[in-house]
Amino acid sequence: MNHNTPAPLSPRPLRHLVEAQRRVMSGAQLKAHGVAAAAVHEQCRPGGPWQQVLPGVFLLHPGPPTSEERLHAVLLYAGRTADTRRATDGVPAQPAAGDAHGAPVVPYTDALVTGLAALTLHGFVSPPPLLSLDHIDVLVPRTRRLRSTDFARLVRTTGLPTPVQLDGVPVAPVPRALADAIGQLAEAGAVRRLLTEAVRGGHCEPAAVVRELTQARLLTRPHVVDAVDSLLAEGRAIAEDRLYAMVREFGLPDPLWNVDLRLPGGPHLGGVDAFWPDQAVAVELDTRTPRQDEPAVYSEYVRKREHLERLGVTVVHLTPKKLRESLEQQAAVVRTALMASGDRDPAAYLVVLPR
Incomplete structure (x- = not known):
């Protein structure tokens, strides 16, 4: 054995x-x-x-x-x-x-x-x-x-x-x-x-x-x-409620809410969710979905953003996910854009209307 x-x-x-x-x-x-x-x-x-x-x-x-x-x-x-x-x-x-x-x-x-x-x-x-x-x-x-x-x-x-x-x-x-x-x-x-x-x-x-x-x-x-x-x-x-809470809880200046922007006597530039006219800073909620992500829709989305930025408006894009997961960080992004406005050339004069 x-x-x-x-x-x-x-x-x-x-x-x-x-x-x-x-x-x-x-x-x-x-x-x-x-x-x-x-x-x-x-x-x-x-x-x-x-x-x-x-x-x-x-x-x-x-x-x-x-x-x-x-x-x-x-x-x-x-x-x-x-x-x-x-x-x-x-x-x-x-x-x-x-x-x-x-x-x-x-x-x-x-x-x-x-x-x-x-x-x-x-x-x-x-x-x-x-x-x-x-x-x-x-x-x-x-x-x-x-x-x-x-x-x-x-x-x-x-x-x-x-x-x-x-x-x-x-x-x-x-x-x-x-x-x-x-x-x-x-x-x-x-x-x-x-x-x-x-x-x-x-x-x-x-x-x-x-x-x-x-x-x-x-x-x-x-x-x-x-x-x-x-x-x-x-x-x-819900994303809009979180945006309101962000401005309130982190002491940001009160913006104009849900407004349309136009050039005087000119074309409609598009709507934004929040706008600080003195600093020429806009916040736009990006709530597009895959159904709204066709090339034509996305091109219009980009066109509006680029047109506003050429006119001297800083556009901050926030997604519902960012607002849900990192509200303080998004508030810091908006605050930085507001503080940097003094270092930029003055923006074009815009007409602000309720949306």
Whole structure:
């Protein structure tokens, strides 16, 4: 007998799996832990302690799965984990790394929770509770050879977005999750509630939502278009409120709000959101969306800015995202433009009219 030959690995006790690992595991993970398929089958007999909840995915206790277990079950079914890859390669599994609470973290790949379930994880309150969802949408590469089954509904994509990790679950970013949710909704009120919460709750900018809806070809649906129009109006109103707050909170001089600029007896130069006539500084909110970004629209946008600057007006462009994420920094940009006005040649005389 060769005493240098390592002893074969012994299967870990099933009790250990229940206590130390997640209470939902794939067949590949169980195999990697030394649990044979026959043993799994025995545990899943009627009245047994385990049950199969999705093809190749097992719940290691009797009774219905929790909302967290349903999430991990669809990810195990649709995606891959490090344990799955090791088992496929014939490499024994290693203990999973734990998070701050000691719970093992399973590094899923090729699958993200999306749709209504993802929005709930992002903190939305308008979607139904996770346990009441008939399906959990999971985003997978288009090349994955799987089908939707039971409560796992596959959403295929040519490229997975960068996931957001929420409670150990890889989740699609809000704009993508919104598009996937809206793609399954036919009721106009539900679509409007989701879009309104996305903007009012500060979850994302309208432009990012419109971009995803455009890519998903959902802007051909009348009830979606109507909701998007309300979304854009809501987004602009919120950006305007933040602009007012910026001027007030950071002690900027009061401007003239929402005015049109003209040359005396000449053409209309365009509207601006705020204007300081003594310093010839204007602020314009850039709330264009992908639908408004055609070459002709963008050319007009650039033409107005360049014409004002040739007349000596400094135009400061602020986006809703900048106002939401760095209000103090944007106030500093405007203050710098106001202070620098004394170093510039005097601007042309302009007629200012209410817009």
